[in-house]
Amino acid sequence: MATRPGAQGCGFQDARAKAGLAMQERSCALVVIGNEILSGKIHDTNTYFAARELRAIGVALKRIVVVPDELEAIAEEVRYCSQRFDFVITSGGVGPTHDDITVAGVAAALHRPVVIHPQLEALIREHFGDRPNKAGLKMAEVPQGAVLIEGGPMIFPTVQIENIYMLPGIPQLFEGKLAALKSRFASDPYFMHAIYTSAGEGRIAALLDACLERFPKLLLGSYPRIGDAEYRVKVTLESKDRAYVDDAFAYLLELLPADVVVKTE
Amino acid sequence: MATRPGAQGCGFQDARAKAGLAMQERSCALVVIGNEILSGKIHDTNTYFAARELRAIGVALKRIVVVPDELEAIAEEVRYCSQRFDFVITSGGVGPTHDDITVAGVAAALHRPVVIHPQLEALIREHFGDRPNKAGLKMAEVPQGAVLIEGGPMIFPTVQIENIYMLPGIPQLFEGKLAALKSRFASDPYFMHAIYTSAGEGRIAALLDACLERFPKLLLGSYPRIGDAEYRVKVTLESKDRAYVDDAFAYLLELLPADVVVKTE
Secondary structure (H helix, E strand, O other): OOOOOOOEOOOOOOHHHHOOOOOOOEEEEEEEEOHHHHOOOOOOOHHHHHHHHHHHOOEEEEEEEEEOOOHHHHHHHHHHHHHHOOEEEEEOOOOOOOOOOHHHHHHHHOOOOEEEOHHHHHHHHHHHOOOOOHHHHHOOEEEOOOEEEOOOOOOOOEEEEOOEEEEOOOHHHHHHHHHHHHHHOOOOOOEEEEEEEOOOHHHHHHHHHHHHHHOOOOEEEEEEOOOOOOOOEEEEEEEOOHHHHHHHHHHHHHHOOHHHEEEEO | OOOOOOOEOOOOOOHHHHOOOOOOOEEEEEEEEOHHHHOOOOOOOHHHHHHHHHHHOOEEEEEEEEEOOOHHHHHHHHHHHHHHOOEEEEEOOOOOOOOOOHHHHHHHHOOOOEEEOHHHHHHHHHHHOOOOOHHHHHOOEEEOOOEEEOOOOOOOOEEEEOOEEEEOOOHHHHHHHHHHHHHHOOOOOOEEEEEEEOOOHHHHHHHHHHHHHHOOOOEEEEEEOOOOOOOOEEEEEEEOOHHHHHHHHHHHHHHOOHHHEEEEO
């Protein structure tokens, strides 16, 4: 074991593991609101960005859902996720036009009315002058009880209600807002090893099973690739417990015939 | 009206509209199974590919969901979608390893047992010789009552059960299989116009509302963009009724101040 590289962490200390404490697990769901994604007009990149950012801070993203710009679809999905996961991030549908109904959908999810937030109204009056139009004032609407979080791009803050954070869908804004928010989601980090094999999945499947039998809490992934000259399968081993994943990595490497292991990480 | 370009169709005849028949609407959901997407290891491209392909053949994609490699999560989501939409396409989780549990999840969704399909078993025996290992035989498993659909890449057929089509997650295979299947999903086409404006959403929102009031069945989207020198908002108008969308397009163009319209499609 001493000669093997340690699992790759994510820039966090694994003090909790060293202290023998249970790893902290925080779960998240992403709800993307947007007909433009469902109709193929836009290639969503927010979910991939968020998946990587969340993983890097130890958050377990458990669900991504894209729903249309329809009140009941938004409300049902947000309610489902809010009840099951530690927090929910929404993307899109927060502008001033008819198809921006995320605020109404989230409010309906929580059985709350939509109200004008005085601080947002003041911001908008500052921006539009004393007489903002109806569309401008729509941007001041929030589910009753929402709080505002400053930070990130735009002077416009992020609206939070209960465990739900409503982010804009435009990628530059979504990314900036998430980067500004993420420290409040951070959890114990994941540690990962990877093994690349020249053998196909059919040949290594039983060995992966044996590894899981010995290390049942291991997060073990097997990802075949077509047309890559270097390897056929990438096997990933992950855990929040660094020693556990190091041991599982060593065990699986012993199980695998040496000639099928192309490289490890 | 005569001088305006007609709405862009999708290569289909709009004979149904000409005959005054109601447009055919078929709905679809995509269920992506994959921890690798939720953990940000892989940037899913199958959903964007499918969204465009389905739109081009007139199918209304109403929901995209990414769930983890967990039996209950797959079963619950597939059951939900199967009951609400005309058809369901799954992506991923159909290989021979421990994390490939889509067949079991779909079977659980429909309260059916998993069985060995004799035709798949014969295929696998042909491929592996007379003594396929356990992992090889796993590839012959299907929900009881499933049918096989030939075509596309790989000699391995697509497994269908009720309104659910189980596709492989590897992009080359997913795309080839979907292309081979899609004629069975085809519906009446959508027709689309687009208007690009130099005005922001706040300024045009009330005009979009007015257009929707006159054309309540219009699919009207408003997509702001940051950092594009040419325009600030792309407005899309769609319908399965070509005359309807042409009329709405003409109406909205009259409502918009001429100097904010950058270009139209």
